[in-house]
Amino acid sequence: MDKKTLIRLFFQMLRIRIIEEKIAEHYTNQEMRCPVHLCIGQEAIPVGVCAHLTNEDYVMSNHRSHGHYLAKGGGLKCMMAEIYGKANGCSSGKGGSMHLTDPSVGFLGATPIVASSIPIAVGTAFAGQLKGEDRVSVAFFGDGATEEGVFHECLNFAALKKLPIIFICENNLYSVYSPLQVRQPEGRRISTLAKGHKIETHLGDGNDVINVYRLTKKAVERARSEKGPSLLEFMTYRFREHCGPAFDNDLGYRSKSEALGWEHRCPIKKMRKFLGDKGIITDGDIVQMEKEIEDEIDSALTYAQKGPFPTEDILMDHVYAS
Amino acid sequence: MPVQRIRPFFQAINEAIAQCMADDPYVYIIGLGVPDPKGIFGTTLGLVEKFGPKRVMDMPTSENAMTGIAIGSAIVGMRPIMTHQRIDFALLALDQIVNQAANWHYMFGGQMHAPLVIRMIIGRGWGQGPQHSQSLQNWFAHIPGLKVVMPTTPYDAKGLLITSIEDNNPVIFLEHRWLYHIKGHVPEEIYRVPLGQASVIRQGKDVTIVSTSHMTLEALRASQLLEKEGVRTEIIDVRTLKPLDQATILESVRKTGRLVVADTGWRFCGYSAEIIACVTENLFDELKSPPIRIGLPDCPSPTSPALSRYYYPGANEIINAALKSVGRKTNKETMYIKPTKPHDIPDADFTGPF
Ligand SMILES: Cc1ncc(C[n+]2csc(CCOP(=O)(O)OP(=O)(O)O)c2C)c(N)n1
Ligand SMILES: [Mg+2]
Numbered sequence: 168m169d170k171k172t173l174i175r176l177f178f179q180m181l182r183i184r185i186i187e188e189k190i191a192e193h194y195t196n197q198e199m200r201c202p203v204h205l206c207i208g209q210e211a212i213p214v215g216v217c218a219h220l221t222n223e224d225y226v227m228s229n230h231r232s233h234g235h236y237l238a239k240g241g242g243l244k245c246m247m248a249e250i251y252g253k254a255n256g257c258s259s260g261k262g263g264s265m266h267l268t269d270p271s272v273g274f275l276g277a278t279p280i281v282a283s284s285i286p287i288a289v290g291t292a293f294a295g296q297l298k299g300e301d302r303v304s305v306a307f308f309g310d311g312a313t314e315e316g317v318f319h320e321c322l323n324f325a326a327l328k329k330l331p332i333i334f335i336c337e338n339n340l341y342s343v344y345s346p347l348q349v350r351q352p353e354g355r356r357i358s359t360l361a362k363g364h365k366i367e368t369h370l371g372d373g374n375d376v377i378n379v380y381r382l383t384k385k386a387v388e389r390a391r392s393e394k395g396p397s398l399l400e401f402m403t404y405r406f407r408e409h410c411g412p413a414f415d416n417d418l419g420y421r422s423k424s425e426a427l428g429w430e431h432r433c434p435i436k437k438m439r440k441f442l443g444d445k446g447i448i449t450d451g452d453i454v455q456m457e458k459e460i461e462d463e464i465d466s467a468l469t470y471a472q473k474g475p476f477p478t479e480d481i482l483m484d485h486v487y488a489s
Numbered sequence: 490m491p492v493q494r495i496r497p498f499f500q501a502i503n504e505a506i507a508q509c510m511a512d513d514p515y516v517y518i519i520g521l522g523v524p525d526p527k528g529i530f531g532t533t534l535g536l537v538e539k540f541g542p543k544r545v546m547d548m549p550t551s552e553n554a555m556t557g558i559a560i561g562s563a564i565v566g567m568r569p570i571m572t573h574q575r576i577d578f579a580l581l582a583l584d585q586i587v588n589q590a591a592n593w594h595y596m597f598g599g600q601m602h603a604p605l606v607i608r609m610i611i612g613r614g615w616g617q618g619p620q621h622s623q624s625l626q627n628w629f630a631h632i633p634g635l636k637v638v639m640p641t642t643p644y645d646a647k648g649l650l651i652t653s654i655e656d657n658n659p660v661i662f663l664e665h666r667w668l669y670h671i672k673g674h675v676p677e678e679i680y681r682v683p684l685g686q687a688s689v690i691r692q693g694k695d696v697t698i699v700s701t702s703h704m705t706l707e708a709l710r711a712s713q714l715l716e717k718e719g720v721r722t723e724i725i726d727v728r729t730l731k732p733l734d735q736a737t738i739l740e741s742v743r744k745t746g747r748l749v750v751a752d753t754g755w756r757f758c759g760y761s762a763e764i765i766a767c768v769t770e771n772l773f774d775e776l777k778s779p780p781i782r783i784g785l786p787d788c789p790s791p792t793s794p795a796l797s798r799y800y801y802p803g804a805n806e807i808i809n810a811a812l813k814s815v816g817r818k819t820n821k822e823t824m825y826i827k828p829t830k831p832h833d834i835p836d837a838d839f840t841g842p843f
Contacts, residue, residue: 201616252793260793
């Protein structure tokens, strides 16, 4: 991998991290009046995956979508405004954090009903095949989503039609407060479920952006060369509470030592060390990056905070297309 | 008056479940997050400690299959309580609820029954948005074979849940999350509130207000102001949408001649239409003014507080409707009752995020 790519991957992870932390910091001001599901700790997956996609490719996501949206190139300003419930938000304030969209870059949408956007992503791949287009679709979802019937039905159909879709499972071991052990059989990996459908599948380290990048590269090549779908399962960990800005390890549903172990495996720390050891970036470079990102966020926050609220007359807009 | 035992709504639910589980070893509870540290807004806290993990269970995120599994267990003798943190998540299980549970007793000639309670929580506020705050009680009330329960007070929550668990049919039990911290008298022992009985929670001779769930609280607030305006309202909390207690409603409208219906769901094709149809079919000649429906406008639930402000009707809309029905001049813009908290939170202590 060339230096430029490595630096870009690092920068994008750092950008998502700082944006998410900024949201957490401002959330307590009670101005972002909608649930937020932060992806702090899981940044390597969206970044490593989306690095292979163009604006022509489609991405769909779930409730924990900020990273997917940003990595795909979704606009930061209108994302912030959306979370603030403003008319200049990416969904005109009608959706909030759980319903981000930026069709201009192929981020078609995020919806928080677990697994509900997976078939829609498959449908976009199906359309691409019908229309003879050269597009790849990606469905991001969590470990919990693989328990829904629709996930399995989608694997079957995608395999049947050899669709250009990549299923990305972000396995962070939990669905809200429920650990995998109470939801899925012990010793059975999610990635192996795809094997039964003859779908190409790999298990990867979701906290290692280079690993994510490499595995996705192959999957995208497969999809583009009409060889059919892939499923990639990436192990990762959410650092903060399921929903909201805080830490919640005091609740006792996961152990302090487990959380600490994952903190040591922070994808950003890991990449930073790797790049530092190789002499690819210096601490000075990072300070520069942080400054650039913070400036960008400041202006996005201003855009969101100063943006107009939607007015009563648009309540009934958009119910039907004209 | 005997000593009041004041408890919040969520605890009333919790007691009902615990007492039914203690009473009947075949009762079990299952749902996403049931044994987790938050315990479904407190309603399932302590149950796993009391009854163990075999009867108090988390589940995979598989609403459709798990509903079918609950039904299967019910037809051979278990009494499952299934819990969904939002009604919107239960939509994944519509096939099992509507095609299977509702029909089971009928389509096999009454040989088997499916005694199961499906608790569904109606969300609202703090940007819950289009997929986390729908109020779909009328869908279920439309289906023969289902019973639909929607308590407002802690007393009714406990008594109706116990009756629902003991009922031999599938019961959809709808809890509005803005009711969880409402307090009221809750007797300690097991008691039953029958299904199919509405509750007259306020008597008056001028206007009948029929309301469901959280809208009953809005109706109560409205009534206090209406009283000052010289309009005496009779409030009927429907409590069980199906079977519907037509007699109580008809008796009241026979007296008042006027009807306002306030429901938490959409107005168009909503539950309020059923109430109005029932009244007009039976008391057409006795109505002094056209019945009025209060409900949500015909659009999805918006996330931005700037829009949800115009989405949810409350006491002010009820006051307007009641005044209109007695022929008084009204003004849509008048804020009869000044808000004491932001409109998108249940109480001043709420700070998000869920
Ligand atoms: C159909 C449905 N059931 C339940 C929920 C409640 N819910 C919201 S997020 C979530 C967790 C899903 O876990 P996972 O897919 O692993 O994603 P993660 O939050 O861990 O990123 C659940 C159960 C929902 N939104 N939709
Ligand atoms: Mg998860």
